[in-house]
Amino acid sequence: MKLSTRGRYGLKAMFDLALYYGEGPISLTNIAERQAISVNYLEQLISPLRKAGLVESVRGAQGGYMLSRTPGTITVGSILTTLEGPLAPTDCVVIDSGDDLCDQSGYCVTKVIYEKIYESITSVVNSITLQHMIDDYEQNQGQMIVHTICECK
Amino acid sequence: MKLSTRGRYGLKAMFDLALYYGEGPISLTNIAERQAISVNYLEQLISPLRKAGLVESVRGAQGGYMLSRTPGTITVGSILTTLEGPLAPTDCVVIDSGDDLCDQSGYCVTKVIYEKIYESITSVVNSITLQHMIDDYEQNQGQMIVHTICECK
DNA sequence: TTTAATCCCTAGTTGTTTACTAAGGAATCA
């Protein structure tokens, strides 16, 4: 039930971009240095985020990435699901998954539990935006640790 | 963010035991057949559940396993955490984990999010007991699928 | 117009984890 580095790094990167929102494109090299992530790996994470329409890119020298919308309209849920897939404890609770998972026609005592878990996770991550994180960050900057965000595992 | 077969099979097995609560020891062979799990694998799952005090065993012929308490006092959370470890999206939110995860002394914008996810999952699974599952099962027996529980993936 | 910076894409690699299978010992009932 752990998030992988894809989701964790991706969230860090998106928060980094949110801090520089409105200041033009930010290069991956910059983000990678600040957040202590390999540039090559970060490229693989930003790609789906761009395809999902969460960030926009500017190619060439002095290029980089920027949020495609205001931080207040980008949820943590949209970032995490883009990189991790649905935040569901099982595949069977995900609507658009293939039919070969289990017999979906009947009632299942365990499935209702997994659905409740899924709903509660979704509800939390969809209610938090990058703007919330920025507000949180600015309020607590005094006790902030060294990096922008710690290497949360 | 998926549960592994350990948690899913373990929950199925515990629900099976709950259905036979008060009827003496149930052999793993029985459970394995009903729930379509390999006996050898199931043995590896029941072992930690026994060590956690959730089930009791009777050795020898006509032996088996039974819940150590009433189904109403055994939560889904206790079963899943026994088999999967803490249901946390990251290690850093787990209190008793080693100190080498990240600098725990400072404030972290992402950690607070992971803590909220952790709390919401914990809250759901700790509020559901095996008795709830039995009640649910008996209420919906009409639309029940073939097996006791479907092969939820 | 060249160069450097940057995005963009794909393939390969290494280590870990998952999901088992297999096998044999210990206890107990018939």
Next chain:
DNA sequence: TGATTCCTTAGTAAACAACTAGGGATTAAA
């Protein structure tokens, strides 16, 4: 005594995670 059952450990094949590597496309600046 033998069948049945719990109990434990070791091994293994496949999938996955977390990268590394390399090269092509695009563009600003020198």
